[in-house]
Amino acid sequence: MALYRIEGGVPLTGTIRVGTAKNAVLPILAAALLAEEGTTELEEIPNLRDVATMEAVLESLGVRIERRGTTHRLDARAIHSTEPPAELVGLMRASVLVMGPLLARMGEVRIALPGGCNIGSRPIDQHLKGFQALGAEVQLEQGIVTARASRLLGTTIYFDFPSVGATENVLMAATLAHGETVIENAAQEPEIVDLANFLNAMGARIRGAGTGTIRVEGVSRLSGTSYLPIPDRIEAGTYLVAFALTGGEGYVEGAIAEHLVPVIAKLREMGHYLEEDEDGIRIVATRDPKPVDVKTQPYPGFPTDMQPQFLALLATVPGTSVVTETVFENRFLHAAELAKMGARIRIEGRTAVVEGTSLVGARVRATDLRAGAALVLAGLAARGTTEVLEIVHIERGYERLEEKLKGIGAKIERIEDEDLTPEPPPLFLPRFLAPGETVGRGT
Ligand SMILES: CC(=O)N[C@H]1[C@@H](OP(=O)(O)OP(=O)(O)OC[C@H]2O[C@@H](n3ccc(=O)[nH]c3=O)[C@H](O)[C@@H]2O)O[C@H](CO)[C@@H](O)[C@@H]1O
Numbered sequence: 041m042a043l044y045r046i047e048g049g050v051p052l053t054g055t056i057r058v059g060t061a062k063n064a065v066l067p068i069l070a071a072a073l074l075a076e077e078g079t080t081e082l083e084e085i086p087n088l089r090d091v092a093t094m095e096a097v098l099e100s101l102g103v104r105i106e107r108r109g110t111t112h113r114l115d116a117r118a119i120h121s122t123e124p125p126a127e128l129v130g131l132m133r134a135s136v137l138v139m140g141p142l143l144a145r146m147g148e149v150r151i152a153l154p155g156g157c158n159i160g161s162r163p164i165d166q167h168l169k170g171f172q173a174l175g176a177e178v179q180l181e182q183g184i185v186t187a188r189a190s191r192l193l194g195t196t197i198y199f200d201f202p203s204v205g206a207t208e209n210v211l212m213a214a215t216l217a218h219g220e221t222v223i224e225n226a227a228q229e230p231e232i233v234d235l236a237n238f239l240n241a242m243g244a245r246i247r248g249a250g251t252g253t254i255r256v257e258g259v260s261r262l263s264g265t266s267y268l269p270i271p272d273r274i275e276a277g278t279y280l281v282a283f284a285l286t287g288g289e290g291y292v293e294g295a296i297a298e299h300l301v302p303v304i305a306k307l308r309e310m311g312h313y314l315e316e317d318e319d320g321i322r323i324v325a326t327r328d329p330k331p332v333d334v335k336t337q338p339y340p341g342f343p344t345d346m347q348p349q350f351l352a353l354l355a356t357v358p359g360t361s362v363v364t365e366t367v368f369e370n371r372f373l374h375a376a377e378l379a380k381m382g383a384r385i386r387i388e389g390r391t392a393v394v395e396g397t398s399l400v401g402a403r404v405r406a407t408d409l410r411a412g413a414a415l416v417l418a419g420l421a422a423r424g425t426t427e428v429l430e431i432v433h434i435e436r437g438y439e440r441l442e443e444k445l446k447g448i449g450a451k452i453e454r455i456e457d458e459d460l461t462p463e464p465p466p467l468f469l470p471r472f473l474a475p476g477e478t479v480g481r482g483t
């Protein structure tokens with residue numbers, strides 16, 4: 041098990057580059073399953089644990105993957121299985137994204153229901169509702185979901201909540217359905233638009249991605265294509281916060297400002313100076329930041345995946361800030377870890393009331409991906425030494441984080457320590473339901 045050791049208190053300066061978005065790459069990898077003809081070439085694929093897991097899932101189904109540097113070529117012509125192994129599905133929730141493509145192309149899929157995780161129960165009822173609306177027969181028995189349909193039929197589907205994963209799964213399924221599918225109350229995240237652009241490049245006919253209504257005209261076959269997915273807006277936001285927290289200044293190269301509107305707005309509201317251009321975003325931290333209130337929302341609202349990093353930032357800003365989490369029901373575990381560093385945060389249900397103070401180094405534990413990123417950021421600003429344990433979570437979504445942060449002056453080391461803790465269990469244990477238990481949104 042590895043940890044990060046950080047000596048805090050150094051204002052970060054310089055240029056840091058963001059990689060390709062994990063949350064765009066994962067659904068695009070799943071969508072590559074739809075290519076019955078040709079091969080798919082994906083460029084600038086980040087070296088992340090989640091990407092490796094998704095590729096292992098695809099390989100278990102018969103996809104052949106050839107990696108040349110950061111370009112990965114996928115050949116999905118000879119799929120031989122529609123049952124991704126539970127051990128792999130248990131490593132990463134996003135494995136459920138293979139459901140839509142397998143159902144659409146192969147007419148069936150059998151997969152372990154992914155369980156909850158440290159940020160919430162995360163049911164998949166909206167995904168299943170979408171498949172059923174498209175005419176699939178969906179069964180849930182002892183934690184295994186089976187969906188079958190000889191040919192999906194286009195229809196209108198309304199999501200109760202604009203779920204990112206459900207929109208992606210149903211969008212992929214609808215590409216090969218007979219007739220038109222309309223997805224209403226669809227998620228509008230940039231990663232949805234990227235997936236739709238990729239599917240259209242494969243031959244799909246999708247309009248309206250990025251709005252609340254997506255229309256899909258089904259086609260009979262899709263082919264492989266070449267594609268470069270979008271840069272990672274959450275990684276970019278994390279680096280903007282790193283400059284702000286340490287009172288530094290620098291440039292986040294590759295960041296797309298249009299994808300980061302609420303993050304930029306809140307940093308400006310705090311008094312930080314931000315300048316956007318075509319290639320990235322420049323930030324100069326103010327010495328006198330103001331507290332702000334933040335409420336997470338589906339896109340284009342403030343992203344829940346930036347909430348932990350902002351909690352770390354606001355923990356150091358004099359005055360009272362209020363952070364409200366509306367997307368996940370349990371995404372404040374990092375508050376207790378930040379408290380070990382001196383943060384003064386009171387959790388009241390879905391709200392965190394933060395009284396800004398200065399932080400001191402401590403030994404803390406990453407409870408999930410963005411919680412871990414928040415602790416690294418806090419460590420960069422804290423007096424003394426911080427050790428962040430269980431960085432396996434962080435490595436799901438940040439490539440060479442310590443190297444990149446070192447490049448802008450951070451004192452951070454990645455240390456392998458065999459004795460630290462035993463190998464962790466799967467991050468998302470497949471969930472086995474009791475007979476009759478529902479899988480609805482538990483919030
Ligand atoms: C791989 C990926 O892209 N992950 C992102 C994706 O996760 P993910 O696709 O899992 O997020 P969703 O938008 O689906 O989930 C949002 C909320 O809806 C609930 N829900 C979702 C589906 C469903 O069928 N029923 C239901 O109740 C979830 O429990 C959660 O409370 O979007 C989240 C919200 O922006 C981000 O935090 C994750 O980083």
Ligand SMILES: C=C(OP(=O)(O)O)C(=O)O
Pocket residue numbers: 063133134345409410437
């Ligand atoms: C919650 C996240 O990812 P996932 O949905 O894969 O757990 C995230 O990227 O912050």
